Amino acid sequence: LGTLPVGPYSAGWGINNAGDVAGSSWTQVNGINLEHAFVYTDAAGMVDLTPGGSDSYAHDINDAGQVTGYRLAGAYHAFRWQGGAVQDLGVLPGMAHSFGFAIEPGGAVAGSSSSAT
Numbered sequence: 001l002g003t004l005p006v007g008p009y010s011a012g013w014g015i016n017n018a019g020d021v022a023g024s025s026w027t028q029v030n031g032i033n034l035e036h037a038f039v040y041t042d043a044a045g046m047v048d049l050t051p052g053g054s055d056s057y058a059h060d061i062n063d064a065g066q067v068t069g070y071r072l073a074g075a076y077h078a079f080r081w082q083g084g085a086v087q088d089l090g091v092l093p094g095m096a097h098s099f100g101f102a103i104e105p106g107g108a109v110a111g112s113s114s115s116a117t
Contacts, residue, residue, distance in 0.1 A: 001040045003027070004048050010038070014060035014067075022058035022067045029053075037069045039081070049081045060102045068100030068109045078111050 003010045003025045010025035021040040026033060029052060037049040037058035049067060050056040056071035058081070067081040078089040078100035089109060091098040096116035100109045 002046055004036055004038060004046060010046075012040070013058065016061045016063045016065070018063065020061055020065060022061040022069070024057045024069075037067070037071065037081070039065070039067050041065075050086060059100060062103045062105050062107070064105065064107065066103055066107050068103040068111070070097075070099040070111070075116070078109060080107060080109055082107075 001010060001021060004027035006028040007026035010023060012021040012023035014022040023038055024035050025038050027036050035055050037056040038046050039049060039061060040046045049058060050071055054072040056069060058067050058069035061067045070076045070078050076097040076099060078098040080087045080089060089098060092113040095113040098111060098113040100111040102110040
C-alpha cells in the first residue's frame with residue numbers, strides 16, 4: 001500500500017468488504033517523525049486521517065467507511081473518522097485514556113479505557 005510522505009513503514013490493521021484498509025504509517029509533521037492513522041482506498045490511495053496532528057493509530061474500518069482508532073491529544077483518546085471528520089469519543093469517567101479497536105456496521109466502537117498509571 002505504501003506509506004504516508006517520508007514514512008519508512010506502514011501497517012494495516014483492518015479491512016472491509018470493499019478492500020479498504022485502516023492502519024498507521026510513519027510520516028513527518030514539521031520535521032518531527034510521527035505515526036499517523038490512515039485509510040487506504042483504491043480510489044484515493046493512502047489518506048492521512050489526522051494531518052498536522054500528533055501520533056494516531058487506526059485499527060478497524062466498517063463497510064460504511066467509518067474508521068476507529070486512537071490519537072494522542074494530551075492523552076490517548078478513541079476516535080471515529082468518517083468522510084474527513086474525526087470525532088473524539090472521550091474517555092470513561094475517572095479514566096485518562098481510551099482506545100478504539102473495532103467498529104460495527106452501525107458505527108458503534110468497541111475498545112478499552114485506562115487510568116494514567
